[in-house]
Amino acid sequence: MHGFIPPDRFFPYLTWTDIQAMPDKENVVIIQPVGSIEQHGPHLPIIVDSAIASAVLGKALSKLNPTIxxxxxxxxxxxxxxxxxxxxxxxxxxxxTLLAVLTEMADSIYRSGFRKLVLMNAHGGQPQVMEIAARDIHQKYEDFLIFPLFTWRVPNIAKELLTLKELEYGIHAGDGETSLLLSILPEQVKMERAVAEYPQELPEDSLLSMEGKLPFAWVTRDLSQSGVMGDATVATKEKGDRLLESLGEGWVRVIEDVYQFRQPQVWMKS
Incomplete structure (x- = not known):
């Protein structure tokens, strides 16, 4: 049941008495991986985002200092x-619905005595929901520290492995995601079906862009016939192994920072 997660770090394997007796619960870091079940082109399974979140978190927890x-x-x-x-x-x-699920999950975690919750999102279509959930949960429980984080935004070596074009436009089922899946779920990747397709008909010489500071709304079929945005044909397991390792190391640093974090409370000092 634990999949990529080390069994001693898998919350559902604890008993209620384990949780009741846990020391320093306000600084225990609870991490909710959040993914998706969605198309990732003709070559990747629809579990990509969920698999990446779980595999990266599992790698990080296996490297994390056991005293944390x-x-x-x-x-x-x-x-x-x-x-x-x-x-x-x-x-x-x-x-x-997603906001309600996150909020009610957080209610239960808070009720059990925990005060630090990471929302570890791996799907690019929902960071805003994570951020809204985090703000509302923290407003509801002022001593509950919520961290709406994106799996790929920790320090990693993607810039060393992917082209500039891929880094800017390869946002879905391209080189990075395909390479990672070749590392973590190789039997589910159909490389013979891999394609290279970048977003089409984007506005030129415009301040508006697909993503970034001034985005326009889009759905995938507006931009891609295959569902791919990027070059999946150049993906390799070697790149995926290196990406997974670096993302795992980045997440070790994040978990350490969350463990040490104390909520600023300037208002109490005025």
Missing amino acids: PAYALPPLYYGKSNEHWHFPGTITLSAQ
Whole structure:
């Protein structure tokens, strides 16, 4: 049941008495991997984002100093994926449903005495939902520290392995994700079906862009026929192994920082 997560770091393997007796619970780091079930082109399984979140977290927890208390919750496989819903197999929650699930999960974690929760999101279509959930949960419980983090934003070596074009436009089922899947779920990758397709008909010489500071709204079929945005044909397991290792190391640093973090409370000093 624990999948990529070390069994001694898998929260559901604890008993209620283990949790009741746990020391210093306010500084124990609880991590909720959040992914999606959505199309990733003709060559990748629809579990990509959920698999990446779980594998990166598992790598990090296996490297983490055993004196730092941190536990992974079961992955939340479904996410807000409506940009992909024209492609068969995509399963999507509404933003409202995902927000409710995150909030009610957090209520339970708080009730058990924990005060640090990481929302470890691996799907590019829902960071805003994580951020809204985090702010609202912290407002509800002022001593509950919530961290809405994106799996890929920790320090890693993607810039060393991917082209500049891929880094900017290869946002879905391209070189990076395909290489990672070749590392973590190689039997589920159909490289003979891999394609290279970058987003089409983007505005030129415009301040507006697909992502970034001034984005426009889009769904995947607006930009891609295959569902791929990037070059999957150049992916390799060697790149995936290196990416996984560096992402895992980046997440070790993040978990250490969360463990040490204390919420600023300037208002109490005035």
